[in-house]
Amino acid sequence: QENEERLAKEQQEKEVQEEEERLAKDQQEKEKQEENECLVNEKQETDQQEKEHQEKERQKEKDCLGQEQETEEETEKHLQDKDPKDKEREEDKENDHEGAGQGSMEKELKADEETTDGDKETPGATSDT
Secondary structure, three states, X not given: OHHHHHHHHHHHHXXXXXXXXXXXXXHHHHHHHHHHHHHHHHHHHHXXXXXHHHHHHHHHHHHXXXXXXXXXHHHHHHHHHOOHHHHHHXXXXXXXXXXXXXXXXXXXXXXXXXXXXXOOOOOOOOOOO
């Protein structure tokens, strides 16, 4: 009978130990799952923030390009509204600013000569010597 009691006690201790191990394992699994969920949530949040940031950057670029296009369209319309000589001078000025205005000075000088009607004197100069 002592032997049976000892065996029953050992069996009970073994079952208690197995139950404690199972509870500890379940607790570890639960903590691991919570940690994984947290990491997934952080990744999703980070991805969302990155996506929003990229969208803002794209919108900025789009706005900048739109403004450049509007400026070019305004300049073109402005040039269309001018008379041909003024238009040519304006284009030459733009080319000068872009570094591609070679020969524009000659055009301007030629245009200035055409407007002086052959008058070779410089304005403000006196012929008295």
